[in-house]
Amino acid sequence: MSQRLKDKVAVITGGANGIGKAIALRYAEEGANIAIADLNPLAETDAAIKALGRRVLSVKCDASNPSDVAAFSEKVKAAFGRCDILVNNAGIYPIKMFDEMTFEDWKKIFAINVDSGFLLAKAFVPGMKQAGWGRIINLTSTTFWLKIEGFTGYISTKAANIGFTRSLASELGKHGITVNAIAPSLVRTATTEASPLAEMFEVLPTMLQSIPRLQVPQDLIGTAAFLASDDAAFITGQTIAVDGGMVRH
Template identity: 60%
Template sequence: MMNRLEGMTAVVTGGASGIGQAFAARLAEDGADVAVADIKSCEQTEEMVRAAGRKFFAGECDITDPLQVQAFASKVEETMGGCNILINNAGIFPLQPFDEISFEDWKNILAINVDSLFLFSKAFVPMMKKNGKGRIINMSSTVYWLKIEAYVHYITTKAAVIGFTRGLANELGASGITVNAIAPSLVRNATTEASPLAEMFDAIPQMQAIPRLQVPADLVGTLSFLVSDDAEFITGQTIVVDGGMIKS
């Protein structure tokens, strides 16, 4: 359904690459203007968004730094006129056995994967409240339900994303703002290709009802639905998109 987000502005964290880039492109195809917060260059994403005929804003922003997040939010308000949709997508997922995780590693992954959701929601919810409507989507992961080793810190953060999603949904429902999460399984992209996770590329599809590796394009339809008016009565949920690996 083209243009169903006409007149909306979407903010995507970590939209310079991977899943966030696919999200930014799809939101633009659906009619939204897009602002991306990332520490990497967003040139490619900008091309995609502009090719769809939408406005684009890239703010170099470390999403763990409250001052940078606030400065980014002010710029978005100034240049894009506010925000209707927030996609808390950026995250890191280094494989590290528990014995090797330092307290610095622990604080760093918590800051990127969890604190940033708090900071971005604090910055953008007031803009959504002004509009009487809004959508927040957070990225969790199916690792929360699986037996995967060397991921204590990552599993902790992705469980926290589910808790944050439920808690915030409870408080924002009356303001017309929904808060949901998407939980993919292993997704093939440049980051996973370059990580030891690539060793699981052959095994993972055999654990799924749909026996092929997930790619970012498999997630964009769910995102598009959740941010649309069609999903206005869905909130506090974590939608698993994993080719049928987890059977609930």
């Protein structure tokens, strides 16, 4: 494995399982030290990173809560001194038709899927500016481009993620910081397997994707590692669809 991220410090939200865990392990394989935050148990990811010989900080944290994020960022700075790479991966995807949604539903999904990225960026961008180097990677979704019912709240947050990526990239490029987004298709994780989305596992790949198999977290980690490295130093403000050819944009 290449060491493109040797001794970098990567902060990853939603790192307990699925996409966040897979990215954390790939970054560790490429030489990064890792800080992971999640409300779910982090022991498994923590142990796997240590087994790769890298340092790790695991913190139970609600990424949509300003106080939690402030405390987490202080722990990161105390442990590592800085954050070089920020991966905003925390998210939920409730399925609910618009007629059934309440304003509380709307606020909750925006808090977790959108506000969290803002709070983490506010916490760590100042240090990136001071260093003159940084990478921010936001997880969005190809559902933004699809006709799909029951996802008004979710897709609205994914549109916000894309807008946040583009606008923040415009402001931070001059400081040596790139900001990009990755848009996966439906990914098989423990969370999606336990949700109504599991009904789409057998249908979606053959109906909509050019590569007719279900996506797994490992399909995203190469792109995530590339965007975090110096190999992607001149790429910013982009949303890269990693979805087996589902969308063209």
